[in-house]
Amino acid sequence: MNSETIPEGEKKRLEKVGYDTSGKLSRSASFLMSDNRTLLSEKKEKKLEILSTELAVEKYPWVKDLMFKLVSKDKDDYTRLAASSPPRGFFLRVLPGAKINIPVQSCFFIKTKRLSQVVHNIIVAEPESEVHIITGCTTASYVKQGSHIGITEFYVRENATLTYTMLHDWAPEVVVYPRSSALVEKNGVFISNYIALTRVKEINSYPEAHVKDGGIARFYSIIYAQDESFFDIGAATFLEEKGARGEIINRVVSSGGRVVSRGHILGAAKDTKGHMECSGLLLNKKGMIHAIPELKGIFPETELSHEAAVGKIADEEINYLMTRGIDKDTAVSLIVRGFLDTKIKGLPPQLQKLIAGIIEKSSLGGRI
Amino acid sequence: MDKNGYLLEVEDLWVKVESKQVLRGINLRIKKGEIHIIFGPNGSGKTSLLGTIMGLPQYRIIKGEIKFKGESIKNMPSFERARLGIGLTFQHPPSIKGARLENLLKVMGIEEQRIKNLAKRLSLLEHLPREINRGFSGGEVKRSEVLQVYLQQPELVLLDEPESGVDLENIVLISSVIGELLEKNKPIIKRKKSAIVITHTGYILDYLHADKGHVMLNGEIVCSGGPEDVFDKIKKCGYEQCASCLTSSKEK
Numbered sequence: 001m002n003s004e005t006i007p008e009g010e011k012k013r014l015e016k017v018g019y020d021t022s023g024k025l026s027r028s029a030s031f032l033m034s035d036n037r038t039l040l041s042e043k044k045e046k047k048l049e050i051l052s053t054e055l056a057v058e059k060y061p062w063v064k065d066l067m068f069k070l071v072s073k074d075k076d077d078y079t080r081l082a083a084s085s086p087p088r089g090f091f092l093r094v095l096p097g098a099k100i101n102i103p104v105q106s107c108f109f110i111k112t113k114r115l116s117q118v119v120h121n122i123i124v125a126e127p128e129s130e131v132h133i134i135t136g137c138t139t140a141s142y143v144k145q146g147s148h149i150g151i152t153e154f155y156v157r158e159n160a161t162l163t164y165t166m167l168h169d170w171a172p173e174v175v176v177y178p179r180s181s182a183l184v185e186k187n188g189v190f191i192s193n194y195i196a197l198t199r200v201k202e203i204n205s206y207p208e209a210h211v212k213d214g215g216i217a218r219f220y221s222i223i224y225a226q227d228e229s230f231f232d233i234g235a236a237t238f239l240e241e242k243g244a245r246g247e248i249i250n251r252v253v254s255s256g257g258r259v260v261s262r263g264h265i266l267g268a269a270k271d272t273k274g275h276m277e278c279s280g281l282l283l284n285k286k287g288m289i290h291a292i293p294e295l296k297g298i299f300p301e302t303e304l305s306h307e308a309a310v311g312k313i314a315d316e317e318i319n320y321l322m323t324r325g326i327d328k329d330t331a332v333s334l335i336v337r338g339f340l341d342t343k344i345k346g347l348p349p350q351l352q353k354l355i356a357g358i359i360e361k362s363s364l365g366g367r368i
Numbered sequence: 369m370d371k372n373g374y375l376l377e378v379e380d381l382w383v384k385v386e387s388k389q390v391l392r393g394i395n396l397r398i399k400k401g402e403i404h405i406i407f408g409p410n411g412s413g414k415t416s417l418l419g420t421i422m423g424l425p426q427y428r429i430i431k432g433e434i435k436f437k438g439e440s441i442k443n444m445p446s447f448e449r450a451r452l453g454i455g456l457t458f459q460h461p462p463s464i465k466g467a468r469l470e471n472l473l474k475v476m477g478i479e480e481q482r483i484k485n486l487a488k489r490l491s492l493l494e495h496l497p498r499e500i501n502r503g504f505s506g507g508e509v510k511r512s513e514v515l516q517v518y519l520q521q522p523e524l525v526l527l528d529e530p531e532s533g534v535d536l537e538n539i540v541l542i543s544s545v546i547g548e549l550l551e552k553n554k555p556i557i558k559r560k561k562s563a564i565v566i567t568h569t570g571y572i573l574d575y576l577h578a579d580k581g582h583v584m585l586n587g588e589i590v591c592s593g594g595p596e597d598v599f600d601k602i603k604k605c606g607y608e609q610c611a612s613c614l615t616s617s618k619e620k
Contacts, residue, residue, distance in 0.1 A: 279465075315425075317464045323422055324476050324516060325450035331467075334475055338499065339466030 005039050006032075006109065010140050016361075017136025017167040018354055019107035031090040031106040035115050041090065047098030048131065049091075053120050056091030063091060066122050070153045070181035070210070078149045078177040082118050089119030089150070092133070094160075096126040103132045103351065108148065110174070111140040121152040125160035125188075132348055133162070137176070138169045145173040152207075154182035154190060156215070161189040165351055167358060168196040168203065172228070176200065180207035184215035184244075191218045191346050194233065195355060197362045199226040199257075206262060208236045211244035218247040222340050222355070224364055225257025225287060234262030234292075239272035239302065246274040251342050254280065254287030255364070264294040267302025274303075280310035281339060283332070336364065374435075375400050375562050376421070376524055381432035383420050383587075390416040390427070392587040398524070401559030403550060403576055405595045406566050408584035409607050414566045415459060417584070418526040421564070422456040423449045436524065455522030457513035459529045459566070463501035469512060470496035478519045490515050490545065506533035514542050518549045525549060525563040531572045543575030552577065570599045583607070 006014065011021045020027060029043035029050040038052040056063045073083040090106055110117050125131050139146060148170070156162045162182075170176060184190045190209055209217035219235035237246030248263040265274035280289035295304040313335050321331035341359045344352060376398040383391035390413050398404055408414045420427040421434060423446035434442045441449055469492075473483045487493045490511045501509050510530055517525060530546060531539045551559045556579070565572060573595060581595030585607060591598060601609065 281466075314462065316462045317467070319424055319426075319446065320458065320462050320464070321467065321472065322445065322447040323424070323450055323456050323458075324472060324520060325447050326472075326475055327445075327447050330475060334471060335464060335466040337466070338468050338471060 006034065007140075010109075010111070013138045013141060013169065014107055014109065014136060016358070017107065017138045017169050018134040018165070018358070019105050019136045026102045027105045028100050028102040029092070029104040032109065033088065033090075033107070033119065034109045035112050036088050036117055038088070045100055045102065047095045048100060048104070049093045050104065051091045053087040053089045053091050053122060056122065057087055063122055066124070066153060066155060067120060070183055070208075071151050071179050075179060079151060079179050082120055082149055082151045082179070085118045087120050089121040091122045092131070093124040094126055094129040094131040097128045098126075099130040101130070101132070101348065103134050105134045105136070107136045107138070108150070109138060109140070110143055110146045110148065113143050114145045116147045116149070118149045119151070121150070123152065123162065123164070124155040125157060125162040127157040128159045129157070130161040131163075132351060133164045134351065134354065135164065135166045136169070137166070139171040139174060144171045146171065147174065148176045150178040150180075152178065152180040154180070156182060156184045156188035156190045158186045158188060160185075163191040163193070163347055163351065165193040165347070165355065166195070168194075168200070169198045170200040172199045173201050176203040176205070178205045178207070180205075182207070182209040182217065184209055184211045184217050186213040186215060188212070188215045189346060190216070191220075191344065192235070193220045193222070193344060193347065193355065195222045195358065196231070197222075197224040197340075197359065197364060200229050202230045204232045206232070206234055206236065208238065209246065210238050210240055211246055213241040214243040215241075216245045218345065219249070220342065220344050221250045221252070221261070222342065222359075223250070223252045223259060223261075224340060224362070225252065225254045225259045227256035227286065229257035230259075231257065232260040232262070234260075234264075234278075236264040236266075237274060238266045238268065239274055240268050242270045242272070244269065244272045247345075248276040249342060250278045250291070251340055252278075252280040252289055253283065253336050253340060254289050255283045256286040258288040260290045260292065262292045262294075263306070264296070265304055267295075267297040267299060267304050269299050270301045272299070272302045274305075276306040278306070278308040279339070281336065282310065282312050283336070333364075373399050375437060377433070377435040378421070379433040379435075381420065381434065382430040383416060384428045384430055385416065385426050390587055391420065394432070394589055396582070396589065398562050398564065400562055401551075401556045402580065403563045403565060403578040405573065405578040405581045405599075406564060406584055407570075407581060407598060407602055412584040413587040414584050415528055416587070418456060418528050418564060418566065422446055422454060422526060450520065450522070453523035454526065455517040455520045455524070456526040457510075457517050457528060457530055459532065461501055461509060461513060463499070463504070465499055465502065467500050468497055469500050472500060473516065473519060476520065482519060486515055486518060486545075490541065507535060507538045510534050510542060511538065514545050518545055521549070523561055525561060527563060527565040529566050529568055532568055539571055540575070543572055546572075547575055550576070570603075573599060
């Protein structure tokens, strides 16, 4: 099957979240799920394997051992629901030593009104490998309500690099509960980016990373919270072995939505280092941003730091920009778009450009 | 331009910041192509005067008039004044988290190659993708201000201490770019740009060859004359002596 089964008029929705349906953009593999059905699972690169999770479990019995190993089945009602549902979603494995610079793309599309989409993804970057994944999640233009529950477990083996860029563009009455966790083995690098700029009822996402000897985990959350949206977002990083490093950056703008912006870094071993930034801009009196940065050290030779700031754009900054001949709305837009377009360390330029383009093209609710 | 050839006319201007009176009856007229220098100690109202002409909202006009090209601009927001042809380099501009220098210049409608050429000359190429003034040194901030205003090409350039905190080598660089902006190589009759320059040190006088000098004290212009003469007098006698000019200038 292929993406032809997505109605022509809806393909733009997929494009907006980074999923290329035209075949013009370079992608090393593609996975597309519509409602709870796999429409496409194909690869152009020999050194990786992409399958629906259902097929992967049949083909490789050991895949089952990776499921609910990092995310507990009993974590909450959503993980219990996923555990009791058929294993949908995708399985991706990059073979040892394979450096795949062309991104893998996946998309979860809800086309049926009030549908509950439940997925479980297993992603394995074998030793010395490298892979970059874009995952877009969206609804058909006529769908206003629905839910998405997504379990993703990442295995970043020794000296492997895995970047995962998730772009969400849901409908106003959709609720979203991703539950993700990563194991970052010796000298592995894991970068997780989460971008949501459109109105949604609720997103509750708090991915974790368990970082081993010399490994790195970085989490970036870029949120533009519009009216009547609620986000509870952030990440937790556990620096469990010597030399592990972690970074959590939350950049949040509220134009009326409510956001809890969390971060937790645990320094549990020698020479571990972690930094967190929870920055928030409030554009009006209707919104709320609650920054909760947490640092926990249980080993003396750990170095943890954070900066958190929530407030409005200073009048002085807007007035300064206006002296260059731009009106107030343009000045605010310049600051907000730039604030969201944070530079992500270690992300390939192609993906950085994709994120910048999405921020640039976003109407940001038509407010600015 | 008004019928008398003045680009800028400031008439009996009284300005407050919150409840504090910062300008008291300023009168100033600038013709096309003229460069005026304003001297004065800290807190004398120099920056307030430039900010008021630019239209920064904290400066509240209580009385008086500001005309640019013969038309009143006193109720105009700053971005409209900028579009009309007024540009300001700030003495202490804010650093702006989010807004990148190159994006601002693009939004201003400046062509990319022009941006790069001037940024290269001002050693600011690497600063273009950075957030405006964030982590910039004092000299880089000043060069960034000059870069923005040069590319804006205003007819009236307001320069607030462009050389303060800048090393000698960079003063020469900044001054030469400002000189170019102000068309100093052309005879005054052919120049289209005018300027008001605030200087503390007077270093920039060596490069700009201003036409008039003024001394401000306590929100008033107390003395006007040839810029070198005024500066020499300040160097010799200090600003205290300028206060005595207040009487004589009023008598004149």
